[in-house]
Amino acid sequence: MSKESRMRASVNQKLTEMGERERLKELLRAKLTECGWKDQMKAHCKEVIKEKGLDHVTVEDLVVDITPKGRALVPDSVKKELLQRIRAFLAQHAT
Amino acid sequence: MKMEEVSMSSLDNGKLEGLAQDILSDLVEDACLGLCFEVHRAVKQGYFFLDDTDQESMRDFEIVDQPGLDVFGQVYNQWKNKECVCPNCSRSIAASRFAPHLEKCLGMGRNSSRIANRRIVTGNNTNNKSESDQEDNDDVNDNDWSYGAEKKAKKRKSDKNPNSPRRSKSFKHKSTCLFP
Numbered sequence: 001m002s003k004e005s006r007m008r009a010s011v012n013q014k015l016t017e018m019g020e021r022e023r024l025k026e027l028l029r030a031k032l033t034e035c036g037w038k039d040q041m042k043a044h045c046k047e048v049i050k051e052k053g054l055d056h057v058t059v060e061d062l063v064v065d066i067t068p069k070g071r072a073l074v075p076d077s078v079k080k081e082l083l084q085r086i087r088a089f090l091a092q093h094a095t
Numbered sequence: 096m097k098m099e100e101v102s103m104s105s106l107d108n109g110k111l112e113g114l115a116q117d118i119l120s121d122l123v124e125d126a127c128l129g130l131c132f133e134v135h136r137a138v139k140q141g142y143f144f145l146d147d148t149d150q151e152s153m154r155d156f157e158i159v160d161q162p163g164l165d166v167f168g169q170v171y172n173q174w175k176n177k178e179c180v181c182p183n184c185s186r187s188i189a190a191s192r193f194a195p196h197l198e199k200c201l202g203m204g205r206n207s208s209r210i211a212n213r214r215i216v217t218g219n220n221t222n223n224k225s226e227s228d229q230e231d232n233d234d235v236n237d238n239d240w241s242y243g244a245e246k247k248a249k250k251r252k253s254d255k256n257p258n259s260p261r262r263s264k265s266f267k268h269k270s271t272c273l274f275p
Contacts, residue, residue: 008114015118028122029129038130045134049143057138062131070127071120079119086115094111 007094014093024085031078041070 015021032038048065049057137143147153159168177190183200198204202211 024122028126032126041130059135062135066131067127071123074123082119083115086118090111
């Protein structure tokens with residue numbers, strides 16, 4: 001088990017050090033905006049804000065509501081593309 | 096031994112796949128959190144609802160999605176079949192040909208002055224027969240890239256007159272200079 005966790009830690013470190021994590025983040029953000037996910041989520045945010053009141057809404061309110069919905073609403077095509085890139089990276093740097 | 100190796104690699108693949116999924120999950124969560132922070136800041140700074148207006152205006156400016164119309168609701172191929180009357184020659188011209196026609200008709204624009212210049216030059220060198228040919232060539236030389244062709248045409252026409260006074264003069268001059 002510790003071998004695995006060591007491998008994971010080393011991969012994560014490489015991801016960050018080589019700048020791949022940043023690139024993946026940017027790619028994901030761009031894809032999510034393109035496919036309308038961001039606008040969808042913003043509309044959900046509006047509902048939360050109207051419910052809690054403009055002056056009293058907190059980051060926690062938003063996070064608690066948005067995160068599960070956001071995860072569920074990511075389109076499969078976006079997930080596939082990101083996974084492809086991640087797998088490619090792992091194939092090169094995980095062993 | 097071999098069997099173990101095979102199962103080991105499939106285990107590794109499964110773990111790699113799990114790792115990939117975890118990384119994706121982290122990235123998605125990061126995106127969600129980023130959005131929450133962005134929205135929260137917009138709310139607190141007061142610019143979140145800036146692009147909203149009252150319901151009636153929202154309905155007025157909604158995107159139009161009907162065939163034959165653009166997103167503003169305007170008809171966009173209205174001018175295909177319209178014809179305009181030229182104020183100069185009073186002819187009826189198709190809308191898409193109207194601007195180039197006006198250029199020639201009024202004698203303004205780059206091409207009109209080029210054609211006029213050419214007519215002046217060739218009108219001096221040759222007789223009137225070639226002028227009628229010039230009018231046929233107008234449409235052929237309509238674009239700017241024909242400048243090379245125009246040059247060639249000019250050269251040929253000036254070479255056509257061996258009997259012009261200049262030529263014979265230079266010959267006379269040469270003969271007198273060579274044998275002083």
